[in-house]
Amino acid sequence: MGILSRYFNKYIDNKLADCPIEIHHDRCKMAKRNCGEVCIQSCPKQALTSSEMLEVDDTSCIGCGTCVTSCLNGAIAMKKYKDETFIRNTVNTCQGEKIVAISCEKSAANQEEALQHVKRLEVDCLARLHPGMIMLPLALGVEHVWVDISACSDCVHNIECKITNRIEQNFAQTVEWLSSLGADEQRLVIHEQMPLHLKREAVQNHIDKSAYDRRSFFVHLKQGVKSNTLGVFGDFADQVFEEKSEQPEAHGRVQGETKQREILQIAMQSIAKNHLVGDRTCSIQKLQIGDDCSLCNICSKLCPTGSIQQIKDEEQMYGNITFRAASCNQCYLCETLCPRNQISFGDQVLVADFISKKEEEVFYTKLNSCTKCKDNFPAKLETDELCPICARKKSNNIFS
Numbered sequence: 586m587g588i589l590s591r592y593f594n595k596y597i598d599n600k601l602a603d604c605p606i607e608i609h610h611d612r613c614k615m616a617k618r619n620c621g622e623v624c625i626q627s628c629p630k631q632a633l634t635s636s637e638m639l640e641v642d643d644t645s646c647i648g649c650g651t652c653v654t655s656c657l658n659g660a661i662a663m664k665k666y667k668d669e670t671f672i673r674n675t676v677n678t679c680q681g682e683k684i685v686a687i688s689c690e691k692s693a694a695n696q697e698e699a700l701q702h703v704k705r706l707e708v709d710c711l712a713r714l715h716p717g718m719i720m721l722p723l724a725l726g727v728e729h730v731w732v733d734i735s736a737c738s739d740c741v742h743n744i745e746c747k748i749t750n751r752i753e754q755n756f757a758q759t760v761e762w763l764s765s766l767g768a769d770e771q772r773l774v775i776h777e778q779m780p781l782h783l784k785r786e787a788v789q790n791h792i793d794k795s796a797y798d799r800r801s802f803f804v805h806l807k808q809g810v811k812s813n814t815l816g817v818f819g820d821f822a823d824q825v826f827e828e829k830s831e832q833p834e835a836h837g838r839v840q841g842e843t844k845q846r847e848i849l850q851i852a853m854q855s856i857a858k859n860h861l862v863g864d865r866t867c868s869i870q871k872l873q874i875g876d877d878c879s880l881c882n883i884c885s886k887l888c889p890t891g892s893i894q895q896i897k898d899e900e901q902m903y904g905n906i907t908f909r910a911a912s913c914n915q916c917y918l919c920e921t922l923c924p925r926n927q928i929s930f931g932d933q934v935l936v937a938d939f940i941s942k943k944e945e946e947v948f949y950t951k952l953n954s955c956t957k958c959k960d961n962f963p964a965k966l967e968t969d970e971l972c973p974i975c976a977r978k979k980s981n982n983i984f985s
Contacts, residue, residue, distance in 0.1 A: 604641060605648025606661055612843075612889055613639050613660035624652035624661060629747040647742050650713030651751040657914040658889045659843025666709050668844050671718055678704050679725040684787045686779070687714065687722075692736035703779075703787050711737065712751045716759040717848030723763070723772060724855035729783055732756060732775040765867040765936050766853060767860045843890065843914070850911060854940050862940075866933035869915060872908040874948040875927035876965050879973055880904045884919035884928060893919060894944075899961055902952040910934040911942035 625633045632645035633652060639660070653661045679685055687706045706722070708714065711734060722730045737749050756775045764770055774780060779787070872893065885895040885906070892913040897904040920928045938945070950963040955972035962972040971979060 604643035605646055605664055606641060606650075606653065607664055608639050608641060609660050609662065610638050612658045613656075623655045623657075627651045627655040627747055627751055629742055629744040649710040649742060649748055651748060654712060654715045654751060654755050654845070657843075657916055659845060662844070663713065666713065668718065668848060671706070671708065672721065672848070675706060675718075675721045675725065678706055679722045679727050681726075682722075683728045684731065684783055685722045685727045685729075686731045686733050687711070687719065688733035689736055691740070692733045705733075710742075710748065712748045712755075714752070714755055715845045715849070716755060716762050717845055717850075717852050719756065719759040719773065720763065720849065720852040720856065723768070724852040728772060729786070730773050731779050731783060732773070733777075733779070734775060735777040738777070761868060762849065762853065763856070765865055766856050766862060767865055768856055843912075846912060846914075850940055850942070853936070857936070857940060862936045865936045867936050867939050869910045869913055869934045869939060870930035871910065871932050871934055871945070872913070872919070872947050873929045873931045874906055875925075875929075877925055878906070878927045878948055878950070878963065879925060880906075880950070880963055881924060884923060887918055887922055889916065889918070890914055897952070897961070899952075902954075902961065904948075904950055904952055904961075904963060905946055906948040907944045908947045909942060909944045910939055 622635055624639070625631075625635060628651060629649065630645045630647055632642045632647075634640050634642070648663065648665065650663060650666075653663055682704045685704050685706060687708065689709065689711055690707050711732065714732070719730065719732065732752070734749065734752060737743055737752065740748065743749055753775070756773070760770050760773055763773065774783065880895060880897055882895050882897075885893045890912040892909050892911075894907045894909075895904070896907075915930075917930070920930065950965055952961040953964045953970065954961055955975055956970045957975040958972060960972050960974075
């Protein structure tokens with residue numbers, strides 16, 4: 586029996602190792618009640634199921650990445666083609682290029698001979714691209730990015746066009762983020778064929794680069810160093826991309842931005858250097874907390890990304906709540922589960938605050954000490970010097 590058990594465990598371990606994706610349940614389990622299980626719905630092979638926790642059928646999973654980009658909480662990650670691999674490939678490919686095509690291997694092979702010289706970023710599947718990855722070439726100085734979806738219509742895995750739909754949704758989100766920076770949205774193109782004006786520019790660029798001498802190369806290198814674009818993403822990949830599970834946890838969830846959000850922010854930082862961000866806003870909404878907040882700390886405990894933090898200083902007798910929009914994924918779990926209905930979302934966050942990862946104080950109150958239970962509570966809720974719980978007990982004649 587022991588031999589069979591060891592053999593079975595070894596078989597299971599090998600099967601899990603072959604699975605293209607991995608699930609971080611520390612991010613998934615808290616927010617799945619409010620995420621709508623988008624990952625399950627977007628999977629073209631129905632490889633994801635959820636009972637008590639999210640599970641993947643490794644025999645059905647093809648590693649297209651639709652679940653990875655659809656998950657707001659960063660709970661699903663690729664095992665083979667990770668984000669840092671794409672970053673390094675982008676840095677090596679995009680320097681000095683005017684036009685870059687992002688495509689899968691199949692679409693690259695089918696491309697006409699006139700466009701064979703166009704620099705390409707190849708990924709296993711275009712559904713794998715989240716907004717930050719699409720914006721990386723633009724952040725490195727590329728003028729136009731063409732997302733080549735010519736092979737999607739013939740892809741055997743594109744069941745019910747789920748892969749195409751995910752690609753288009755990710756592209757639309759990218760255009761929205763780019764627009765929030767004041768950049769030209771026309772720099773991004775998604776189509777089965779390269780537009781004629783880009784094709785002409787690509788051919789001309791190829792002719793110009795044939796006379797690219799050594800002196801011109803070092804001039805370009807010097808300009809890249811001055812603009813702080815060369816190497817910034819390479820360093821970012823080395824320093825930032827550590828497994829989130831290795832970082833300290835709090836309240837059963839991992840704090841901080843997801844990998845997708847971090848890539849997006851650093852790409853936006855580079856693009857914003859050439860644009861006046863000013864008072865421009867992004868799609869993230871500000872957290873608002875009403876005056877009747879009791880500092881129960883439920884919102885902070887349940888936030889899957891640690892965007893909400895509560896401080897209750899018993900010595901100075903004050904309490905406050907801070908909100909960091911940079912890591913908020915707008916799952917609205919805090920708003921749904923607030924026991925006093927004091928949480929809402931209002932105005933949109935400034936792009937500058939989003940990029941700088943600014944923390945904003947959204948609630949502040951002085952604390953009073955309850956004369957009955959000696960617990961500290963917000964002064965705004967004071968009722969005959971009793972905390973809300975003791976005040977409720979008194980009104981119900983529970984006290985003798």
